[in-house]
Each structure stands twice: as C-alpha cells, then as structure tokens.
Amino acid sequence: MTLTEIRPGAVGGGPVAGRGPWQLAWRRIRTDKVAMVSGAVVVLLCALALAAPLIAAWTGHGPDEQFRDTGITAQGLPVPPNGEFWFGTDRLGRDLFVRVLYGARVSLLVGVVATGMAALVGVVVGLLAGYYGGAVDTLLSRLMDVVLSFPYLIFAIAVVSIAGPSLTATIGVIAFYSWAAIARVVRGQTLALKEREYVEAARSMGAGDLRIMFVDILPNLLAPVIVLTTLLVPAAIVFESTLSYLGLGIVPPTPSWGNLLSEAQGFYRVAYWYLGFPAATLLITTLAFNLLGDGIRDAIDPRMERLFSRRRRTRKGA
Amino acid sequence: MSLLEVTDLHVSFPTSDGVVQAVRGLSFRVERGRTLAIVGESGSGKTVSTQAILGLTPGADISGTALFDGVNLLDLDGERLRRIRGAEISVVFQDPLTSLHPLYTVGRQIEELIRVHLPDTSRAEARRRTVELLGLVGIPRPERRVDDYPHQFSGGMRQRAMIAMSLALNPKLIVADEPTTALDATVQAQILELIARVQAEFGIALVLITHDLGVVAGMADEVLVMYAGLAVERADRRTLYYRPHHPYTKGLLESIPGSSGDRGGRLRPIPGSPPSLIAIPSGCAFHPRCPYAMPVCPAERPPLAAVTGGANHASACWLPHDAVGLGAEAEALRLKAKES
Amino acid sequence: MLLEVSNVVKHYPITAGALFKHVVGQVRAVDGVSFDLAAGETLGLVGETGCGKSTLARCLAGLHPVTSGSVRFDGTDITNLPRRRMRPYRRDIQVIFQDPYGSLNPRRRVGSIIADPLVIHRVMSGEQLRRTVQELMERVGLNPEHYNRFPAEFSGGQRQRIGVARALALRPRLIICDEPVSALDVSIQAQILNLLKDLQVEYGLTYLFIAHDLSVVRHISDRIAVMYLGKIVELGAADPVYDRPRHPYTNALLSATAVADPDEAQRRRRVVLTGDVPSPIDPPSGCRFHPRCPRAQDICSTEEPLLEGTEGTEGTAACHFPMEVVV
Numbered sequence: 011m012t013l014t015e016i017r018p019g020a021v022g023g024g025p026v027a028g029r030g031p032w033q034l035a036w037r038r039i040r041t042d043k044v045a046m047v048s049g050a051v052v053v054l055l056c057a058l059a060l061a062a063p064l065i066a067a068w069t070g071h072g073p074d075e076q077f078r079d080t081g082i083t084a085q086g087l088p089v090p091p092n093g094e095f096w097f098g099t100d101r102l103g104r105d106l107f108v109r110v111l112y113g114a115r116v117s118l119l120v121g122v123v124a125t126g127m128a129a130l131v132g133v134v135v136g137l138l139a140g141y142y143g144g145a146v147d148t149l150l151s152r153l154m155d156v157v158l159s160f161p162y163l164i165f166a167i168a169v170v171s172i173a174g175p176s177l178t179a180t181i182g183v184i185a186f187y188s189w190a191a192i193a194r195v196v197r198g199q200t201l202a203l204k205e206r207e208y209v210e211a212a213r214s215m216g217a218g219d220l221r222i223m224f225v226d227i228l229p230n231l232l233a234p235v236i237v238l239t240t241l242l243v244p245a246a247i248v249f250e251s252t253l254s255y256l257g258l259g260i261v262p263p264t265p266s267w268g269n270l271l272s273e274a275q276g277f278y279r280v281a282y283w284y285l286g287f288p289a290a291t292l293l294i295t296t297l298a299f300n301l302l303g304d305g306i307r308d309a310i311d312p313r314m315e316r317l318f319s320r321r322r323r324t325r326k327g328a
Numbered sequence: 329m330s331l332l333e334v335t336d337l338h339v340s341f342p343t344s345d346g347v348v349q350a351v352r353g354l355s356f357r358v359e360r361g362r363t364l365a366i367v368g369e370s371g372s373g374k375t376v377s378t379q380a381i382l383g384l385t386p387g388a389d390i391s392g393t394a395l396f397d398g399v400n401l402l403d404l405d406g407e408r409l410r411r412i413r414g415a416e417i418s419v420v421f422q423d424p425l426t427s428l429h430p431l432y433t434v435g436r437q438i439e440e441l442i443r444v445h446l447p448d449t450s451r452a453e454a455r456r457r458t459v460e461l462l463g464l465v466g467i468p469r470p471e472r473r474v475d476d477y478p479h480q481f482s483g484g485m486r487q488r489a490m491i492a493m494s495l496a497l498n499p500k501l502i503v504a505d506e507p508t509t510a511l512d513a514t515v516q517a518q519i520l521e522l523i524a525r526v527q528a529e530f531g532i533a534l535v536l537i538t539h540d541l542g543v544v545a546g547m548a549d550e551v552l553v554m555y556a557g558l559a560v561e562r563a564d565r566r567t568l569y570y571r572p573h574h575p576y577t578k579g580l581l582e583s584i585p586g587s588s589g590d591r592g593g594r595l596r597p598i599p600g601s602p603p604s605l606i607a608i609p610s611g612c613a614f615h616p617r618c619p620y621a622m623p624v625c626p627a628e629r630p631p632l633a634a635v636t637g638g639a640n641h642a643s644a645c646w647l648p649h650d651a652v653g654l655g656a657e658a659e660a661l662r663l664k665a666k667e668s
Numbered sequence: 669m670l671l672e673v674s675n676v677v678k679h680y681p682i683t684a685g686a687l688f689k690h691v692v693g694q695v696r697a698v699d700g701v702s703f704d705l706a707a708g709e710t711l712g713l714v715g716e717t718g719c720g721k722s723t724l725a726r727c728l729a730g731l732h733p734v735t736s737g738s739v740r741f742d743g744t745d746i747t748n749l750p751r752r753r754m755r756p757y758r759r760d761i762q763v764i765f766q767d768p769y770g771s772l773n774p775r776r777r778v779g780s781i782i783a784d785p786l787v788i789h790r791v792m793s794g795e796q797l798r799r800t801v802q803e804l805m806e807r808v809g810l811n812p813e814h815y816n817r818f819p820a821e822f823s824g825g826q827r828q829r830i831g832v833a834r835a836l837a838l839r840p841r842l843i844i845c846d847e848p849v850s851a852l853d854v855s856i857q858a859q860i861l862n863l864l865k866d867l868q869v870e871y872g873l874t875y876l877f878i879a880h881d882l883s884v885v886r887h888i889s890d891r892i893a894v895m896y897l898g899k900i901v902e903l904g905a906a907d908p909v910y911d912r913p914r915h916p917y918t919n920a921l922l923s924a925t926a927v928a929d930p931d932e933a934q935r936r937r938r939v940v941l942t943g944d945v946p947s948p949i950d951p952p953s954g955c956r957f958h959p960r961c962p963r964a965q966d967i968c969s970t971e972e973p974l975l976e977g978t979e980g981t982e983g984t985a986a987c988h989f990p991m992e993v994v995v
Binding site: 514585 | 862928
C-alpha cells in the first residue's frame with residue numbers, strides 16, 4: 011500500500027457539498043507563508059497603482075508636474091528622498107514616487123492585459139492543436155515554433171517603425187510572444203487529457219468535440235494555465251520595461267518603469283534613488299509574481315512539478 | 329529465535345488533513361525458510377508495515393520493534409539499514425518497470441548491486457554470477473539477455489529479472505510486495521512457481537504481501553489478515569480458508585466469485601467501504617461493516633487471541649473462540665453470541 | 669439478436685518517418701471476430717493483456733472505427749456510422765470503464781457527471797434532471813445528497829457506482845463493461861457484481877462483460893468468449909467452457925488461475941505455458957497459439973483453425989486438435 015491508497019475523507023459523513031479541488035488548493039496555499047506574502051505584495055501594488063491619482067492629489071504632486079524650486083538642487087540635480095518627495099525627484103524635478111506609481115499602472119496593465127490575451131489565444135490554439143491532432147496540430151505547432159524562434163527585439167523594432175511606439179503596440183508585441191508558450195503547454199496537456207478515460211466516456215455518450223474540449227478538458231487545463239499565466243505576468247512586465255527602456259515601448263512623458271530606468275541611467279552616480287526605486291519596485295513585483303505562481307502551482311497540484319522544470323520545495327515531501 | 333520478529337509496530341503519517349494511522353500495533357514473526365503471507369485490501373497497512381521496517385517510509389512516525397536475526401531494524405541508522413536491505417533482506421515490488429532503471433542494462437544493474445555489497449568481486453565474476461542468476465530464474469539465453477535494457481523485457485521477464493536481483497546476495501528473507509498483481513494469469517502462475525522454487529532451493533524465508541487470496545492459497549505456510557492497520561486473524565493456510573474465525577476473513581472468502589459454490593447466484597459482499605485511516609472506528613475497526621457486531625465491539629478493541637480453528641490460530645474478535653468455519657454450526661454460534 | 673458482430677477487424681497502422689510518414693506495419697489488435705449477443709444475456713470476454721478485448725469493446729462502442737467487418741445493433745448496421753447518425757444508438761449502447769479513478773472527470777461534480785448523458789442527448793434539464801440524477805444515485809447505492817461532491821471524495825467502489833449510474837441514465841439496452849471490477853478490492857468487487865446483476869434483471873439489460881479474471885467472468889456470464897492475439901479461440905456456454913475447455917489455451921488459462929482454495933490449488937495440475945504472448949504486429953502463422961501449445965502439430969503452423977460448427981451447448985473451439993471431453 012502506498013500513501014495514495016490511503017483515502018482521507020473518502021467515506022462517511024462530512025459536509026454534503028464537499029470540498030472541491032479549488033477549495034483544497036485554497037486551503038493549501040493559505041499555509042504557504044511565502045505565497046501569502048507574495049500575494050499580499052501583488053495586491054498592495056495593484057491597489058497603489060489604482061490609487062495613483064488619489065495619491066497624486068493627496069501629495070499635491072502630479073505625475074508630470076515639475077517642481078523647479080523644491081525638486082531640483084542648486085546644481086540642477088535631482089533631490090534625494092525627503093519628507094516631501096519620498097522617493098526623491100528626477101532630473102526635471104518631478105516626484106519619483108508618484109511617477110513610479112503611475113509607471114506601475116502602465117506596467118501592470120501591460121503585464122496583465124498582454125498575458126491575458128496571450129492566455130486566451132494560447133488556450134484556444136493549444137486546445138485545437140492537441141485535440142484534433144494530425145494536420146491541424148502540425149500546422150499550429152509549426153506556427154508556435156516560428157513565433158518562439160522569432161528574434162523579438164528585431165520584431166519589436168520593425169513593428170514600432172511601422173506603427174510607432176504606443177501602449178497598444180507594446181501590448182500587441184508582448185501578447186504575440188507569450189501565447190505560443192501557453193499554447194505549447196496546453197497542447198501537451200490536451201494530448202494527455204484526451205486519452206483519459208473520462209474523455210472516452212464522454213465520447214461514448216455522444217458528446218461533440220466542442221463539449222469535450224470545453225466541458226471535459228478545459229477545466230483540467232485551468233490549473234496549469236493559471237500557474238503559467240501568473241509566471242508570465244512578470245516576464246511581460248520585464249519585457250515592457252525592456253522595450254520602454256530602449257524607447258520602443260511607452261513614450262515619455264507617460265511614465266513606465268522601463269522609461270524611468272532609461273532616464274535614470276545617466277544619474278546613478280549622483281542620484282542612487284533615481285535608478286534604485288524604479289529598479290527595486292520592478293524587482294519586487296516580478297519576484298512577488300514568480301513566488302506567487304510557484305505557490306499556486308504547489309497548491310493546485312503538488313505533483314505538477316513534472317510540467318515545469320523549476321521547483322521550489324516548500325513542504326516536507328513524502 | 330525467529331528470523332524476523334515484529335512487535336507492536338505503529339506507523340503513522342502526519343498530513344494536512346490529519347494523522348493517517350497506517351499501522352496501529354502489529355506483531356508477527358517470520359521463521360527461517362518459511363512463508364508468511366500478509367493479506368489485506370487497499371489501506372489495510374500491509375505494505376506500509378514492511379516498508380516501515382525496511383526504512384522505506386520517509387516522513388512516517390514509527391514505533392515498536394522489528395528484530396531481524398536479533399538486531400532491531402528500527403534502531404539502525406540509514407547506512408546500516410541499507411546494507412541489510414538488499415544483502416540480507418531483499419524486496420520484490422509489484423511493478424518491476426519502476427524499480428529497474430530504464431537507462432542501464434538489466435545485467436549492469438545486477439552486477440552493480442553485487443559489487444556495491446561485495447566490493448571484492450571482480451567485474452568478470454559479477455557478470456558471471458549475473459548470467460547464472462538470470463538463467464536460474466528462467467530467462468532464456470541469459471548470456472545474451474544480460475545486455476538488454478528493461479524495456480526490451482516483457483512484464484513477466486522483468487519480474488524474473490527482479491527476482492534474480494533479489495537473489496543476488498543470498499538473502500535470508502525476501503519481501504515480495506504484490507509480485508504478480510501487474511501480470512496476466514498465465515505469467516502470474518509462472519512467477520509464483522518460480523518464487524516457490526527458489527525459496528525452497530535456497531531456504532529463504534518469504535513475506536508475501538498480496539490482496540489476492542487466490543495467490544496465497546497455493547503457497548503460504550502461515551497467513552496474516554490485516555484490516556485498518558491491525559492483524560485481525562492469523563492461521564496456517566488451510567485453517568484460514570476452511571475454518572476462519574474473524575468475520576472479515578469470512579467476508580473476504582465469501583466475496584470471491586465461485587468460491588462458496590453459489591455460482592451464478594448472488595455473492596455475499598462485505599457491506600460498506602474500508603474506513604478512512606484518519607478517522608478509524610473505535611473498538612474493533614470492522615464493527616460498522618460486521619454483520620455480527622455486538623455492543624462490546626465499538627467499545628473495546630478485541631485482542632488477537634487464540635481460537636480453535638487449528639494450532640497457532642488467533643483472531644481479534646469478540647465472538648466465541650470456537651465459532652470457526654463457514655458452516656451452519658459456526659453460523660449458529662455467531663448468531664447466538666450476537667443475540668445474547 | 670441485439671448485437672451481431674461479424675468478422676470485425678481492427679488494425680492500427682505503425683508509421684515511421686518524422687516528416688513523411690509512411691506505414692511500416694500493422695498492429696493486428698482485433699483480427700476477425702464474430703459473435704452474437706441476444707437481448708438480456710451476458711457474454712463474458714476473457715483474455716490476457718494485449719489480446720484485443722478492450723480494443724474490441726471500444727470498436728463496438730463506436731469509439732474507434734473498425735478496419736473491416738460489420739456490427740449490427742438490433743438489426744441495423746451501425747458499422748462506422750458518422751457521428752450524427754450514430755447518436756441515437758449511443759443512447760442504447762453505454763460503457764462502464766475499468767478505472768474508477770480515470771473515468772470520472774476530477775474537476776466536475778458527481779451530479780453533473782451522472783447527468784452528462786441526459787444533458788448531451790437533451791433528455792431533460794432543471795429540477796427534473798436533478799431529481800433523476802438523485803434517483804439514479806439512490807438506485808446504485810450512493811447517498812443522493814452527495815451529488816454536489818467531487819469524485820476524489822469517494823472510494824473506489826463508490827466511484828464505480830457513479831460510473832454505473834452514468835451508464836444507466838439513458839436506460840440503454842446494451843452495456844459494455846470494460847473490466848469494471850478489476851481495479852476494486854475483493855469485498856467491493858462483489859458489491860458491484862451484485863449491483864450489475866440486479867440492474868440486469870430490473871432493466872432487462874444486455875451485457876458484454878470484459879475481464880481478465882476468469883472467476884469473475886464465470887460468475888456473471890451466460891456465455892463466454894476466450895480471446896488470444898486478436899481472435900476468439902473458444903466460445904460457448906459458461907459452465908461447459910470452464911468445466912470442459914476444448915481449446916488448449918482456455919485450458920492453460922483456467923489452470924493458471926489462482927483459486928482461493930488450498931486443497932484445490934494443490935490438486936490442480938498447472939499447464940504452465942512457455943514463453944510470452946507473441947507480438948500482434950507479426951502474429952504466428954496458422955494457429956496463433958501454436959508456438960506455445962503443448963498439443964501443436966505440423967498442420968497448426970500452416971493452417972488456421974476456424975471457430976466453426978453450429979454452436980451447441982458445448983460451444984466451439986478454434987483448434988485442430990481440441991481437448992477431449994472428459995466425462
């Protein structure tokens with residue numbers, strides 16, 4: 011007998027409605043301190059980003075407002091963090107704290123929207139490729155290969171040179187890159203899931219392809235997709251920052267973490283805060299998302315490590 | 329002195345849902361050269377108990393003693409236990425594919441085992457012994473098959489290779505954990521015959537763990553029936569099958585199609601399901617499913633005490649000690665006990 | 669006849685080549701199987717791993733197209749019907765699967781799993797659906813209040829009851845049981861076998877019962893077909909096949925089956941077969957069993973014995989030298 015044969019709570023009384031897989035996952039993740047702290051950080055960041063205009067109004071510092079008297083030293087350099095400017099100011103005397111918050115709006119928006127779009131496309135394409143197989147699979151898989159092997163910077167430069175740098179173009183470029191990674195995982199999972207007996211059972215009852223894909227297979231894909239999406243959000247944020255840093259993404263004066271870093275690079279000797287705060291925020295955000303993704307993965311399916319190469323062991327394994 | 333003497337073994341696993349009590353005070357002995365069959369259904373603790381003794385249950389809380397040749401296995405550190413496991417006690421698992429490394433040839437794995445435990449053996453000598461072992465377990469043309477990879481073997485051949493490996497170091501005890509469950513009937517018959525043959529030939533003691541009463545009927549000297557982490561009945565093979573005392577044993581025997589002669593009729597299954605090991609019923613764990621349950625059953629756990637089916641026959645049940653067998657007389661005794 | 673299977677063949681092509689795939693061989697999983705199944709009867713299909721019994725079941729359930737041959741259900745040819753035209757027959761033919769863990773979607777609630785066939789075939793919805801599902805649960809011995817639970821919260825035996833309830837929902841006429849009790853403990857297995865028997869009487873069901881455990885098959889079947897390497901080698905009424913097997917393979921299989929009876933086990937003379945089952949990609953010529961058969965003679969390797977003769981009470985065996993009937 012192995013541990014899997016021990017069926018805790020298999021029989022007997024207990025609640026009538028029963029604990030579903032999601033409730034069990036929630037129970038598990040609540041005991042994972044790292045994941046809970048990361049989740050709190052993510053929630054806090056989102057709240058701050060949403061509240062950025064309120065904070066700007068409260069401090070009385072608009073995101074593009076220049077404070078030539080208090081925000082710039084006599085030598086024309088940025089002012090270090092103080093009671094008025096918590097994160098200091100930038101080279102034009104703008105409040106860095108407010109700009110970082112406004113940057114969070116852009117970065118999180120790009121990260122979440124681009125990844126969301128990618129997830130939607132990736133799930134549908136992966137599901138179709140895995141479920142139908144054959145020529146459909148060959149075609150879609152080759153498409154994924156092509157997308158994944160594109161040199162992304164050259165592609166981004168090309169898009170920007172045609173459409174000009176903008177928020178939409180940034181989101182589009184990132185989504186275009188991310189869906190293939192999701193589609194690949196979804197395709198692999200679908201290939202395995204469609205051989206499961208419950209899918210066969212559905213077919214034997216006369217269920218159609220769409221019903222099988224969306225009622226029988228999709229719910230079993232949600233767990234890996236949620237995990238993967240959570241892990242792709244920070245990648246998208248970094249991607250956005252890279253593009254903006256290179257001037258291919260969000261265009262100043264709209265602040266984004268990428269163009270903040272870009273502006274700050276000439277000042278790191280004289281104004282550590284100028285580079286330091288945006289960089290630290292970016293680091294904390296991506297770290298929080300990654301750790302949260304790991305935590306969700308462990309909670310949803312403790313056996314899912316085979317799907318992803320990297321794994322953080324938080325619990326005492328059996 | 330018995331070869332293996334296990335006393336009051338407890339094994340439990342702390343989990344997020346509660347403590348899983350897999351084994352709850354198990355005692356048994358294995359004599360040299362004899363076969364003890366441990367029979368039970370999923371969750372009875374039959375596998376966990378032997379794995380715990382051999383140090384194969386990481387994360388478990390274990391108490392009790394397991395004297396092997398006078399040494400308490402539960403006191404040994406990992407290194408010394410490893411040396412005993414493999415050399416003096418070897419294990420044959422249900423699924424040979426998971427216990428053989430897919431990237432090494434079968435021969436190399438057996439040679440390695442020999443050379444790890446007997447470092448003085450030369451490579452050539454280890455290979456010669458490996459070929460001999462493979463031949464011994466009935467693998468045709470062993471001098472050629474020795475260089476095959478596990479996936480080139482059929483299921484039955486893999487199990488033969490596992491048995492060859494288990495014999496490599498002349499063990500005193502083989503623990504065979506559901507050795508034929510993954511195999512077809514005709515192959516199962518071959519493997520059981522092989523196990524019986526090598527056991528007799530080398531005088532090895534065998535602990536045979538299985539859920540299949542059919543497997544046991546052909547080869548055990550003594551049988552131990554487990555339920556919810558405890559031994560509920562112990563008897564020699566014939567006594568167990570023809571004069572069982574515990575209602576669970578009786579229920580198991582009557583559940584087998586074609587066994588009690590009512591072919592084509594209705595079977596007499598045990599009602600209900602085995603208990604969750606996190607919330608085991610009080611007293612006798614079988615009482616919620618037992619047709620003869622009496623007021624004492626949920627209140628007090630019956631000890632494994634002598635009953636009259638045969639020599640060394642014991643049962644953990646509050647029914648009269650002479651209510652043994654499947655016939656009407658025993659049934660009357662049982663029902664009378666239940667009434668009063 | 670409710671089901672007429674004639675000369676059904678199912679070959680799987682083996683392809684090679686990464687870019688330009690070409691067929692390099694055939695797995696002859698099912699290679700010419702014929703039998704009839706009368707309404708209300710149970711035919712047991714036994715054989716070892718890889719004999720093709722599960723493939724045959726899936727072909728009959730319309731899950732895999734057959735390579736050749738025909739399947740007639742209630743007089744209508746349903747061989748390889750397109751999905752739309754197969755739909756009405758799916759209501760009449762249901763499947764119970766082997767693995768009580770794999771055959772239930774872990775992310776769906778039990779009530780919706782059992783309701784699946786009723787929803788797919790748009791039989792009912794709403795309150796009526798819920799009531800019907802709860803009645804089904806009650807009938808198969810589950811607590812109807814548990815319809816909102818997930819499969820993981822049930823034991824193996826209870827899960828198989830869920831599978832039975834789902835197969836029963838549309839009141840089918842034929843249920844294909846693919847090793848329905850193989851994954852269950854003995855005491856639970858008996859519960860499910862009893863349940864299947866009761867339901868058969870109650871609803872006039874016809875079963876095709878596939879298993880590798882001969883004692884289980886004998887218990888539940890009226891007639892038995894023994895398969896070896898894609899072919900039926902013996903077919904007949906259950907008791908004669910068990911008591912007086914005619915085909916040497918049936919004999920070997922029976923003698924190898926472990927019996928839970930020490931004296932019987934001692935008494936029994938085991939016919940231990942040599943070697944392993946040959947590959948269905950390249951089956952032996954003539955009689956497929958001849959390389960392992962203790963009775964094989966020259967003709968066996970050249971000429972294929974047919975499963976012929978009118979099916980009497982004693983049944984038929986595809987063998988040139990069938991076992992003598994021991995009186």
